[in-house]
Amino acid sequence: MKSEWKHPGGKLREMGADHLSDTELLAILISTGIQNKPAMKIAEEVIEKFGSLEGLANQPLERLLEIKGLSDVNIIRIAAAYELARRLANRQPR
Structure with a gap:
């Protein structure tokens, strides 16, 4: 049975x-x-505004502060996630 x-x-x-999804x-x-603006709605607005995760x-x-509902904490989390991804992408295989 599929859960919602x-x-x-x-x-x-x-x-x-x-x-x-992204x-x-x-x-x-x-x-x-x-x-009146859940996290999914904010995420949809972010993706729409910037076109993609890239x-x-x-x-x-x-620029992220322009989006209503994104706090400093949210923006810091997003920036940290991108930095982790960047570091992983730049690591040389052992």
């Missing part, structure tokens, strides 16, 4: 990260939304 997830974190736990993964980093990666952090 209210938050993508449960979907990740049960099905694995590879089953989530928007769902971003929503996990955002964690919580604001009144487009988001090339933005100065100040």
Whole structure:
């Protein structure tokens, strides 16, 4: 039986990260939304504004403050996730 997830974190736990969309993964980093704007809606707005995860990666952090519902903590989490990805991508195989 297929479950309907209210938050993508449960979907990740049960099905694995590879089953989530870019928007769902971003929503996990955002964690919580604001009144009348859940994390998924904020993540959708971010992806729409910057076109893709790659487009988001090339933005100065100040541009993220333009999106209602993204706090400093959310922006720091997103920046940390991109830095981790960058470091992993640049590591030489052992």
